[in-house]
Amino acid sequence: MAKKTRYVCSECGYVSPQWLGKCPGCNQFATLIEELEETSAPTLTKKSTVIPKPILVKDIVKEKTIRFSSGIKELDTVLGGGIVPSSLVLVGGDPGIGKSTLLTQVAINLSKNSNKVLYVSAEESVAQLKMRCDRIDTSANFMALHENKLDDIISASDGYEFLIIDSIQAIYCEDLNSSIGSVSQVKECANRLMKFAKNSKTTVFIIGHVTKEGAIAGPKVLEHIMDTVLYFEGEPQDNYKLLRSVKNRFGSSQEIGIFEMTDKGIFGVEDPSGIFISDEIGKNAGSVITPSLSGNRCMLVELQCLLCKTIFGMPRRMPLGIDYNKLVVMLAVLEKRAYMPLFTQDCYLNAMGGIKINEPSVDLAIICAVASAQKETPIEKTTAILGEVGLTGEIRPVTQIEKRVNECIKRGIKKIILPSSNLKTLSKYKDKIELKGVKNVYETIKHLFG
Ligand SMILES: Nc1ncnc2c1ncn2[C@@H]1O[C@H](COP(=O)(O)OP(=O)(O)O)[C@@H](O)[C@H]1O
Ligand SMILES: [Mg+2]
Numbered sequence: 001m002a003k004k005t006r007y008v009c010s011e012c013g014y015v016s017p018q019w020l021g022k023c024p025g026c027n028q029f030a031t032l033i034e035e036l037e038e039t040s041a042p043t044l045t046k047k048s049t050v051i052p053k054p055i056l057v058k059d060i061v062k063e064k065t066i067r068f069s070s071g072i073k074e075l076d077t078v079l080g081g082g083i084v085p086s087s088l089v090l091v092g093g094d095p096g097i098g099k100s101t102l103l104t105q106v107a108i109n110l111s112k113n114s115n116k117v118l119y120v121s122a123e124e125s126v127a128q129l130k131m132r133c134d135r136i137d138t139s140a141n142f143m144a145l146h147e148n149k150l151d152d153i154i155s156a157s158d159g160y161e162f163l164i165i166d167s168i169q170a171i172y173c174e175d176l177n178s179s180i181g182s183v184s185q186v187k188e189c190a191n192r193l194m195k196f197a198k199n200s201k202t203t204v205f206i207i208g209h210v211t212k213e214g215a216i217a218g219p220k221v222l223e224h225i226m227d228t229v230l231y232f233e234g235e236p237q238d239n240y241k242l243l244r245s246v247k248n249r250f251g252s253s254q255e256i257g258i259f260e261m262t263d264k265g266i267f268g269v270e271d272p273s274g275i276f277i278s279d280e281i282g283k284n285a286g287s288v289i290t291p292s293l294s295g296n297r298c299m300l301v302e303l304q305c306l307l308c309k310t311i312f313g314m315p316r317r318m319p320l321g322i323d324y325n326k327l328v329v330m331l332a333v334l335e336k337r338a339y340m341p342l343f344t345q346d347c348y349l350n351a352m353g354g355i356k357i358n359e360p361s362v363d364l365a366i367i368c369a370v371a372s373a374q375k376e377t378p379i380e381k382t383t384a385i386l387g388e389v390g391l392t393g394e395i396r397p398v399t400q401i402e403k404r405v406n407e408c409i410k411r412g413i414k415k416i417i418l419p420s421s422n423l424k425t426l427s428k429y430k431d432k433i434e435l436k437g438v439k440n441v442y443e444t445i446k447h448l449f450g
Contacts (some may be wrong), residue, residue: 003175003401007032010183033186034176041108067248068203074259074268075102078230078243080251086162086201088194088248090168091221092208093232094279095240096268098259099207100124103164104132104140105265110162111142118143118160120153121172136265148172148180150189154196158311165193167207167239168222185222191221223247238354239265240275244295257297272413273300276353286373289384289413290365290425291404292357298400298407300384302352305361305369308344315343322366330366330389337393338367338445339375360388361398368448369392375449380412385444387422393441397421409433417444 007016010033014025023031067082076082079089091099104119111117119142121129126144133140133234143160147153150173154304157163165171169181171189177186189208197204208222210231223229227249234241243257258269269275277300281287285440291298303322310316319327327349334340347370351357364387371378379385386404398404401422408416420437429435438444 001174001278001450004037005034007037008038009033019442030085034178034182034189037187038249048070053290060183062072065269068110068113068115069147070106071112072102072105072268073270074243074257075106075133077221078245078247078255079228079259080248080255083203084227084250085203086197087203087226087227088197088225089203089205089230091205091228091230091232092210093241094235095209095357097231098261100166100259101132101136101266102243103166103207103261104129106422107162108137108140113366115162116143116160117162117164118157119149119166120143120145120157120171121166122148123144123167124151125146129219135263149174150192152368153193157196157202158200160202162203162205163193164205165196165207167209169209175353187221190225194225197205197328218449234354240269240354251295254295256297270334273299273407276301276351276355278302282378285376285378286369287381287430288365288369288372288387290362290381291384292355292362293400293403294357298403299353299355300413301357301362302371302406302409303365304350304352305366306348306374307370308348308374310344312348316346316348317347318347321354321356322349322362326358326363329391330363331370331439332391333391333393334367337441338371339442340445341369342370342374360396361386361404363387363389363400364395364438364441364444368417368432368444371445371449377449378447380415382412383417384408384415385417387417387419389441395419395438397442401425405429417447423437 003136007019009025009031011028011031012026014023014044018401019032022029050079065084067084069082070076087162093099107117107119117140121144126146129144145156148171150171168189172180173188176184176188193204201354227248231244231246233242233244240262241259243254245255247253258272259266261270280300288303289300317327331342331347335342366384368385386398388398390396397419403436405426415434417438421437423435426435
């Protein structure tokens with residue numbers, strides 16, 4: 001039988017015994033969420049007999065955390081160096097992006113190292129799970145369970161070191177009346193799994209779908225409960241997917257991993273710079289290489305620009321992987337500060353390999369790609385360009401310049417065109433690579449194309 005529940009407003013905390021469409025407390029609509037009523041609320045009048053004793057920070061004995069490898073290098077990097085025992089990890093993403101595939105692979109790898117793994121497939125039957133396993137590795141050797149009831153799952157998980165829940169939206173807690181996949185169910189299930197993980201020293205991986213309506217009942221409502229939250233980014237039809245860490249109690253939340261979906265499973269891409277640059281670079285006008293930071297990782301990315309004569313009155317501006325407004329502003333700067341007329345040209349700009357870049361350092365590369373297309377003059381394939389561009393045409397310094405220069409050197413770049421104000425910290429690279437500092441857009445265009 002269902003336990004006693006109540007409805008609490010997620011905005012203002014108003015409590016009501018029944019569900020209401022509009023919260024009487026804050027007048028917001030559809031904010032009341034079902035919750036289990038606390039049976040033994042702590043009373044303020046009762047005095048505790050044991051007085052807790054604070055401890056000096058320097059006297060705290062540090063626990064040595066041993067991390068497990070998931071067997072997938074990219075995933076270990078995103079997790080901050082491996083899986084932390086008895087942690088709670090959420091893997092979110094659009095349906096079909098590869099969450100089940102990734103965690104099936106993790107289950108296979110962990111069980112190979114004689115860890116006890118239970119994969120709870122609440123969405124798919126065990127036969128479907130078997131099909132996926134066969135696609136990845138026919139020697140898969142972990143335990144599988146098709147179950148939706150949370151209490152049964154927790155009872156069955158006793159004694160396992162790793163528990164994988166696929167997915168949180170497909171399991172339910174019988175004590176709540178709310179439907180499966182609702183905010184109340186998802187929250188209550190996650191809370192109980194957290195308690196289970198901390199009490200039983202089991203590491204729990206939870207898969208969560210990001211819903212199209214935004215974050216309702218999606219992984220967003222769970223972020224504060226989790227130790228680590230990873231999101232898969234990219235379109236399901238793209239071959240390359242980014243796994244981004246958005247929260248990590250045991251490592252940097254800036255890490256990203258790049259994965260490729262194949263028929264044998266999902267694999268980390270060891271050399272991401274390679275996939276964003278074509279072999280033809282340097283031969284045709286309009287291509288520029290720029291070192292771009294994604295999270296903590298620096299990658300060389302190729303930008304390509306194509307200019308065509310405008311047929312209709314209004315010229316078209318069409319960026320892919322770059323913000324539309326950024327392109328429009330850069331074209332305006334180029335027209336005004338480098339005297340390059342573009343109002344009769346349609347402009348198409350593409351960040352190759354399906355990557356999205358939105359950091360300011362890409363500004364100068366956009367300018368140079370457009371200028372190269374306009375002048376019909378290719379830029380050397382061993383030249384990289386970076387810098388933030390202001391509206392007056394001045395070139396401003398970029399962050400983490402040493403990381404970017406190191407990546408360029410590693411990738412065989414011979415010359416970097418960069419903000420001159422960044423040069424003062426780069427004297428040690430003088431004999432390794434040619435560094436050309438520039439102060440404004442006009443000077444850059446003149447240097448490149450005469
Ligand atoms: N034989 C295959 N070859 C290549 N890709 C496949 C194959 N089978 C499935 N996929 C890919 O796997 C994806 C489904 O992955 P899955 O891990 O089930 O996603 P999720 O759990 O995130 O919904 C599909 O979108 C498809 O692109
Ligand atoms: Mg799935």
